Structure formats: structure tokens, C-alpha cells
Amino acid sequence: MSDACGILIGGSPSTGSSVLVNVLNRHPELAAGPETYLFIHPDLYREWDRYGHYLLKRDRFRGLKSIGWFRKNGADLLLPEYGWDPARLAALLNRSASFPEFVEGYFSTAMTRKGATQWIEKSPSNSLAFPDFLKFFPEGKVIHTTRNPYDAVASLIARGHSPWYAAGAFVLNAAMALRSAEHPRYRLLRYEDWLLDPQKELRQVLNFLELDWREGLLTPSSSELGEEVRMEGWLSNEKGALSRDSIGRFARLPAGDRHQVVQALQAFELTPAYAKKWDLQHRNIRSIAPTLGYELERSTGKSVNFTLQRLEDWWSRTWRWYPTGLLHYPAQSATPPQKKPINQ
Template identity: 25%
Template sequence: MVICIAGMHRSGTSMIARMLNICGVHLGEEKDLIPPAGDNPEGFWENDKFRIINEEILACFNGSWDLPPLFGDGWTKDPRLLHIHSRASKLIKEFSAYHLWGWKDPRNSLTLPFWQAHISGLKIIVCLRNPYDVYLSLSRRGYASNTFSYALWLTYSQQLLAAAEDENRIITHFDSYFHDPQSELRRLLNFLQIEADDETLAKACKTISVDLRHSSGKINDLLASNAPQNLIQIYKELCLQAGPVYLSSLDKQERSSLDKFEPNFETDVERYKKLLASTTLETERLLNQVFE
């Protein structure tokens, strides 16, 4: 089984990758993992070889992690990607000896169709966090505009959801790991059909640090921050799919806000593709507004 860990930056992808690694998911040789840094002292748990390929894919379309390209239909067959496809195939073969492996990179949210062309039945973990908290985290790193952060969150989320089939994805909320981490991790492992004893589960959950959580915004904080309505819609829908641990972590006011929300779950992938197409120009406008 191959696992792709994706989601917007600052949404717990590193934390979740580390826990899954302890539970038996091979992430690559230690020398290939990006070392800890000031903005991620617990480690990124990110294989540099996959990161480089993802960055090259984005660069082929004149994009980057913080200025995502606007991919067209059939973009994975673009001739500019031929040499990258070849390198990706070789990289995947390096993991052929492992029955359970994966990689983590928030950029997977943008490049997922590329990897799906190489790996059938790819399991996708969608790491979710309140966009307001993502904005606060990015602002501490010099990205002060919530307009920028929200446009980026929309792009990452819409492109990821448009590519991730319902049966092959699971949504896990960052906040769940500060409420009942073992139950939420067990939920992930059950989805991935990974067996782990209670001791391993406890060891994995001990890696969770409260220092990772500099903010814990509420849904109402997001509503009060002038977030775009389509962002709020998508976030609330994803919250409702984030499992019982997350829902039980909400206070009465937050749960009431979700209960009043009428989601539209039918044909998720197709609907998100349409939503992505309809809001691409708006997202581009918001990003351009930041850089003008």
C-alpha cells in the first residue's frame, strides 16, 4: 500500500507523517528526510526526493508552493513533464521492497494527479486545519495577508479534493490530535488497514507536542475574518467528514454552527472539479491582489 499525505501547509502534515512512520509506514532513508528547522523543530518527515520533483512540476508551469500554477485539462501529459515522469518512476521503484510506504508534502495537494498516474489505488490522507489558524501560522512566517492565506488554502483544498476519490481518501483534522489522539490515529490506521498494538499507538501519540499548536481558532473566528464564502463552505463540509473525534471536540456553539450547515456530499470529486473551475479566476485575482 502506498500513502500520500497532503493538505495545506501548516496543517499538521509533518506531525501525522511522523506518527504513521512509527506505526510502520516507510518514508525513505533517514539521509533523504529534510532535517528539522526553526519553523518545524520536530522535523518535517518529508522526503526531499519527492519534494524536489513536486517543486519541479510546479516550476514547469511557472508556479511555486506559494503561487500555485493554474493547471489545464490533461496537464499531466504535458511534454515538459516527460523527464520528470521518468525520474518519478525510478524513485517509486526505490520503494518497491516495502509493502507499506508513503511520503508527505503539502505540495501533493497540487500535484496529486501526477502521482496517481504512477501509483494506482493511492491512499490519500487529507490533513485539515482551520484556515484561520493556517493564516496565523503563515503570518508568523512573514505572510501577513489573510487574503493571500485564504486564496492559497482554497487552491490547495480545491485541487486536492478534485483529484482525491472519495473511496481512497480520509480527512483528519489537526485539532483531533489535541483532543483524543489515540482514537484519531486508530481511525487513520483502520482506514489504511494498518495493524498496530496499543504500545505502538501510545508511542506515536507521545510525539505530539502542544508547542505545535500556537493557535486554536474557532469556526466563528474564521467567519469574523472576512473569509470567502466558498472557503467557509468547503471547510465546514470537510469538518463534517473529519470523524467523530473532531466533532466531539467542538463546543456547543461550534457544533450548532455545523449542524445548521447543509452540506452537499453527492459526487464530491465531480462537484469539486466544477467548484475549482468556477473559482479559479477568483483565486487568481486574490493572489494577484497580494502581489500588486
């Protein structure tokens, strides 16, 4: 193990993690860059000697295929912000005896450039390996970003995902992140709290990270203001000033679209086998929403059948040889809650 000090941000997608990492990157002691997906693979922590070399060469049939909902093969380590070329990266990998040692070396270039003392990496799928990160990085910390699940799913649908996929992305990533909820180096950040009182929430995050407050953290630079929104369907610029526009997104949808969102979240459930394999305490929105402090929405309309969307997602995983395909698909349609009999 290593005393490497780093910070992971993860959780369900479309929960404000991009906004958070860009704000934190304004702090002089923190160095951040684009998503690398380096930390989402439990095998890298547990069996470095066996799986580390797949960081240099992706393999369709073996290697580092994501065990979560978002399909990702390997990691993106040659992004210019981190300052590595293939030859130097290969040399670093070959001399690294463990995953933490590789990570320390990998982030050293970006930290030196900025004069930072800690690195921070944001990928929603980081939640897949929060427990491993906290174990193998004894000084590391994790921030779990979350949001009203109905707003988050509405946002993902606006970005082109099917309701089934969007519901799965929220439920699976949240369930994964909540495994670490009782750990002292875990912190939950709710999107709504963050946008309604950004200074208060940011101060609490900095206290958690043991960093001092710096003026200007909440003020985007002129270059940041000039950048475009990165994802289709976003209501604000991830590097711009904080905006409350995306709070209550679900409530502003037409009734038919709200019905789709509610039905998808009601229908999606992780299988018992998947929950057992990854030690998940939560399998569906009925359990996750109240745990995160959100109320469940009810739908009184006609039931929506998501079988076709589920099969399309299963097939896209299976033909790409992901561990979440074929006989190991992680989700099923939830059994509707039984109505209580009326006493005669």
C-alpha cells in the same frame, strides 16, 4: 502504469501534516523522510519523457515550476535521508520508463534501510496532484490534512507570511485536495479530531492504510524530543508529544489580528479560469469551510484592502517565470455577498 504502493500526505500548510508523518514514520512498515516536492508536478505523471530530466537540472524559464500557491522549482531529491548521490540519481532517471517506475526506484533505498513495505511522503503541495497520483499509482493512497481555516491562516501569518498569501495557501491547497474527496483511496484528517483523540484517529488512519496498530506510535523517542521546532511561529515540536495548544489559536489573537485573518479569507478567491483549468469545485472559503466541517467567521469591522499584498505576490511569481504569474495569476478579490433587500 504501475502497481507501486505509496502514500501521499497533502493539504493546506499548517494543518498538522508534519506531526502526522512523523507519527507514521514510527511504524516499522512505513518509511518517510523530509519533503521532496517530487509529487506536486502534474507534468511528471502525464509527460514523463518530456519533463523527467528537469529533476536533475532546474531551469528558470521552463521545467518543473509549481502550478500551485507555494513557489517551488523542481524537487529536492538529494536529501541524505533518501540515500542518493547525483550520479546514481541520474542513472535511475535514465533507466526509468515512467514516473511510477522512477518513484519505486527512488524510495527503495530508504525502504531497504528500514525494512519497510511502503513509503510515505508529505508535502502540503502534494494536493496539487492527488488525482494524478491516484490514477498512475493504482495501489497508492492520499491523506488530506485540514484544520480550522482561521487557525491555519493565523499560524501562517505568525510564520511571516502576509494575510493574503496565508489565505491563498489555505484556499488553493484545500480546493485542490477536495477534487479527490469522493475517491475510495482518499481520506480526510481534521487537525482538531486528531489532537483531541489521537489514538482513535490514528487507528482509523492505520485501518485506511491497512496497517496494524503498534504500541509506541504516539510516544516520541528521546531523540525526537530533543529536536527543536522547525518553523518560526509553531507552538509545539512537530516530533514531540501531541499538544492541543494550537487548537483555537485564532480565538486567542487580539481583535485587530482576528479581523485581518477573517478579512483575508473573505477576500481571497480563485479565478474562474484557474478553477476551470484544474477542475476545481471550490473557489473560496465560503464554499470550502462548510465542506470541511468548519463554521465561517464574520467580521463587522472596516474592510481591509489587500491590493498591495496581491500585487506583491503577483510580481514575485511573474519575475520568477512561474505559471501562476503574469496573465495567469490564480486569484482575485472576491465580490462581497449581496445583501438581501428588506421587504417594505
